[in-house]
Amino acid sequence: MPSIPASTDPTRAGAADGAPATEAVLRLSALTVAFDTPGGTVTAAREVTLAVARGECLGVVGESGAGKSQLFLAVLGLLPGNARTQGSARFRGSELLTLEPAMLDHVRGAGIGMVFQDPMSSLTPHLQVGEQIAEVMVRHRRLSRRQARKRALELLRRVQVADPERRLRQYPHQLSGGMRQRVMIAIALSGEPQLLIADEPTTALDVTVQAQILALLAELKRERGLALVLITHDPGVVAGIADRVSVMRDGRIVETGAVGAIFRSPREPYTRKLLREARGPDLAGDAPHSSPPAPAAPGAPPALELAGVSVRYTIGRGWLGRRAKLAALSEVSLELARGEALGVVGESGCGKSTLVRAVLQLLPLHAGRVVWMGRALGGLPRSALRSLRRDLQIIFQDPFGSLDPRMTVGEIVAEPLEVHARDFTPAAHAAAVAAALSQVGLGAELASRYPHELSGGQCQRVGIARAMILRPQLLACDEPLSALDVSTQEQILTLLGELRRASAMCLLFVSHNVALVQRLCERVLVLYLGRMMELAPAAALYSRPLHPYTRELLAAVPVPDPDIQPARLERAGRGEPPSPLTPPSGCVYRTRCPHAAAVCRERIPAWEKLPDGRYVACHRWRELG
Numbered sequence: 001m002p003s004i005p006a007s008t009d010p011t012r013a014g015a016a017d018g019a020p021a022t023e024a025v026l027r028l029s030a031l032t033v034a035f036d037t038p039g040g041t042v043t044a045a046r047e048v049t050l051a052v053a054r055g056e057c058l059g060v061v062g063e064s065g066a067g068k069s070q071l072f073l074a075v076l077g078l079l080p081g082n083a084r085t086q087g088s089a090r091f092r093g094s095e096l097l098t099l100e101p102a103m104l105d106h107v108r109g110a111g112i113g114m115v116f117q118d119p120m121s122s123l124t125p126h127l128q129v130g131e132q133i134a135e136v137m138v139r140h141r142r143l144s145r146r147q148a149r150k151r152a153l154e155l156l157r158r159v160q161v162a163d164p165e166r167r168l169r170q171y172p173h174q175l176s177g178g179m180r181q182r183v184m185i186a187i188a189l190s191g192e193p194q195l196l197i198a199d200e201p202t203t204a205l206d207v208t209v210q211a212q213i214l215a216l217l218a219e220l221k222r223e224r225g226l227a228l229v230l231i232t233h234d235p236g237v238v239a240g241i242a243d244r245v246s247v248m249r250d251g252r253i254v255e256t257g258a259v260g261a262i263f264r265s266p267r268e269p270y271t272r273k274l275l276r277e278a279r280g281p282d283l284a285g286d287a288p289h290s291s292p293p294a295p296a297a298p299g300a301p302p303a304l305e306l307a308g309v310s311v312r313y314t315i316g317r318g319w320l321g322r323r324a325k326l327a328a329l330s331e332v333s334l335e336l337a338r339g340e341a342l343g344v345v346g347e348s349g350c351g352k353s354t355l356v357r358a359v360l361q362l363l364p365l366h367a368g369r370v371v372w373m374g375r376a377l378g379g380l381p382r383s384a385l386r387s388l389r390r391d392l393q394i395i396f397q398d399p400f401g402s403l404d405p406r407m408t409v410g411e412i413v414a415e416p417l418e419v420h421a422r423d424f425t426p427a428a429h430a431a432a433v434a435a436a437l438s439q440v441g442l443g444a445e446l447a448s449r450y451p452h453e454l455s456g457g458q459c460q461r462v463g464i465a466r467a468m469i470l471r472p473q474l475l476a477c478d479e480p481l482s483a484l485d486v487s488t489q490e491q492i493l494t495l496l497g498e499l500r501r502a503s504a505m506c507l508l509f510v511s512h513n514v515a516l517v518q519r520l521c522e523r524v525l526v527l528y529l530g531r532m533m534e535l536a537p538a539a540a541l542y543s544r545p546l547h548p549y550t551r552e553l554l555a556a557v558p559v560p561d562p563d564i565q566p567a568r569l570e571r572a573g574r575g576e577p578p579s580p581l582t583p584p585s586g587c588v589y590r591t592r593c594p595h596a597a598a599v600c601r602e603r604i605p606a607w608e609k610l611p612d613g614r615y616v617a618c619h620r621w622r623e624l625g
Contacts, residue, residue: 024051024090025195025227026075026112031087033067033074033251044070046251047087054194057221057228059238059259061274062248063485064457068231069117071248072197076114077104091195109140113188117200117456119180123172129156129183130168136190155186159216177348178209185216195227196220202237203482206347206512207556211572214241214558218569233485235278236558239263240565247271259562277486278560301374302335303506304359304474309333309368311354311530315581326580328354329530331368333607339504341496343517343538345553346527347577352510353397355527356476359508360392361385372474390420393472397479399459403451410447413437413466420470436465441491457484464492468499474506475499481516493520515557518542526550529580529588532607536614546614546621548593587619595620 033045045067052058060068073079075089075096089096091111096104108114116122124132133155134148143151149168156164159182172180181201188196198217202210218241221228230238238245239259246256247270255268266272311329329351336342344352357363359370361377370377372388380388393416396402403412413433417424424432434444440461451459464480475496481489497520499505511517517524517538524541526533526549534547545551556572559565577592578584584591590600597620605617618624 023053025054025092026229027051027088027090028071028075029088029090031071031074031089032085033070033079034084034086035080036082036084044251045074048248048251048253050246050253050256052195052227052229054227055221055225056244057218057230057238057242059242059245060229060231060248061233061235061238061245063233063274063487064455066248067251068248069199072114072199072229072231076108076112076197077101106140109136110191111193112195112197113191113193115181115184115188115196115198115201117203119177119184120172122184123180125172128169128171129175133183133187133190136187140191152186152190155189156183159183159186159189160212161186176209177205178213181205181209181213182216185213185220189220193226195229197229197231199231200233201230203232203234207514207553207558208347208572210237210558211556211569215569215572217241218566234558235263235275235486236560236565239558239560239562240569242562247274263560263562274486275560277490300337302371303338303340303373304336304508305371306332306334306359307369307371309355309358309370310366311351311358311363312366324581327530327583328580329358331607332532333368334525334532334535336506336508338506339500340523341500341507341509341521343514343521343524344508344510344527345512345514345517345524346533347512347553349529349577349580350527351530352512352527353478354530356394356478356508356510359474360389360394360476362394390416390470391473392476393467393470393474394476395464395467395478395480397482399456399463400451402463403459405451407450408447409437409442409449409451409454409462412451412462413447413469416466416470432469433465436469437462439468439495440465441488457488460484461488461492464495468495471499471503472505473503474508476508476510478510479512480509481511481513489516496520513557514553526553529577529583531588532615532617533589534614534616534618536616540612540614546616546624547589547618548595548624549589552592587617595624 028048028050030047030049031045032043032047034041034043048071050058062068070079074085077096085097091107096107099107130149130152133152134145137143137148137151138145153164153168156167161167161179161182167175167179175183202213205213214237217228220226230242232238242259244257245259245262246253247268248254249270255262255266255271262271263275266275309329309332313326313328314323315326332355344355346352358365361370365378372392377385410433413436414429417429417432433447437444437446442458442461442465454462460480467475481492484492493516496507500507509517509521521538523535524538525535526547528549533549534541534545541550542554545554555568559568586602587600587605590596593600599619605619607615607617609615
């Protein structure tokens with residue numbers, strides 16, 4: 001393994017800021033993690049050496065498959081039976097790799113806390129939140145059930161969960177993604193650990209909640225003197241919270257240093273590449289990924305038209321058989337020209353995914369109509385809709401839930417051909433599948449594997465290949481990049497742009513990452529609680545947002561600059577949107593808006609078209625500038 005210059009030696013925890021090496025809470029020395037598979041030995045981490053001190057945050061950054069998660073699962077003894085480790089992992093001086101199972105279990109509960117990437121799969125679905133937090137304290141701190149429940153309530157308050165008394169009695173599926181992640185942090189803190197390992201804790205969260213979670217972790221680190229390891233594929237996530245950064249590639253640490261040094265003057269070409277991709281066009285000076293096709297002729301009808309589209313859900317059943325009505329989407333009207341890319345942004349629960357499903361007729365409309373190429377889709381026979389769906393494809397958000405676990409990758413990608421292109425020969429099928437996999441950066445050898453054998457990022461690329469294999473005229477992308485690292489995001493953005501140029505394909509691109517939307521789409525629609533807040537050309541919206549909510553979203557985007565990002569985290573908004581079951585009167589954003597006035601409570605703002613072609617729904621946009 002190449003030697004590391006003394007100035008950035010990762011074995012010296014805090015060496016970058018003068019802290020003595022003896023303060024290391026966790027120290028890894030030449031740690032190797034490998035797996036025995038039928039195809040041979042697969043090495044996930046190679047001779048990794050690093051350390052983290054009390055009160056320090058170490059950011060571990062790298063692409064999917066770099067070995068970040070496997071490295072720290074090895075530290076916690078959570079690897080499967082076919083795993084082998086070599087080297088050393090010491091926690092407060094004690095070797096973890098040879099620790100007896102009972103002692104290691106105690107360390108996991110009381111010494112080291114872990115926050116996993118997907119809180120929904122990490123939380124027990126049939127146990128109330130309060131029970132799951134209390135369980136750790138009963139087991140590892142010997143508290144009574146009553147004491148543990150009281151402490152659980154205090155922890156929920158500390159991690160800023162709204163209405164904690166009620167949340168204690170709820171189940172994971174009743175919470176939003178941001179609340180579930182806060183519960184995971186509360187569970188990790190319940191054993192009063194000295195080290196907290198957070199594995200991609202904000203990947204699936206929208207930008208405002210992501211900023212809140214990162215601000216919370218920074219507060220906890222300062223308040224408790226925690227040693228914090230933050231694992232992520234996004235350099236912007238560590239810029240505002242990390243003291244030092246280790247960059248991983250192909251199982252190795254390629255560079256370690258103080259956060260300022262890594263971001264301002266990285267030594268390694270790979271680190272420079274990661275930062276360039278994370279900064280995007282505004283900071284890196286790159287051109288947008290999308291050069292749109294030639295504009296439609298003046299007066300040409302839109303390819304897609306939505307007129308007054310509303311979607312209502314009937315949920316729950318209360319006393320006397322009453323059901324609640326949820327307005328998921330309210331009076332959405334817009335047009336999409338042939339070859340145009342429209343971005344749809346907003347927080348979780350704002351109606352983005354509902355809009356996509358309404359366009360594709362995957363759920364019934366309460367009101368309004370959807371017109372595709374001059375043809376109203378509502379009321380079409382099932383056979384006619386089935387035929388149209390060759391041209392209308394979707395990429396789903398959940399890379400695991402959207403793939404059939406019983407089918408191989410090749411069968412999954414070929415499935416649209418089986419439905420819509422039955423005249424293809426087996427050889428043509430195989431060639432089309434190989435080409436589709438290659439387009440999204442996957443090798444043909446993966447065609448024989450099953451989804452559980454792939455990473456989250458690889459599964460997401462399989463879903464994209466499946467949607468693209470028919471070369472659709474409208475591609476609806478529902479958070480297609482949320483599970484991907486920045487390099488793979490770049491690849492997919494470039495691919496989507498190339499497909500648009502080649503086929504004049506329409507793109508409906510849903511994302512909570514407003515920075516990504518800017519790089520692909522000509523126009524951007526901002527939704528909040530199912531209502532349109534603003535619709536504008538991307539350049540205008542990002543340079544001069546009119547709606548206060550748009551400004552909040554843009555302010556929450558993580559910036560890969562340690563001189564800027566810490567202050568942005570300190571200004572992160574608190575709280576979540578109101579329940580869509582009981583939306584505020586007047587403007588639905590008024591309860592979070594710093595500029596709300598009496599008129600905002602009394603009247604719903606009009607959807608106003610401005611002379612420059614943009615739209616906004618705000619009573620006070622003129623005076624706010």
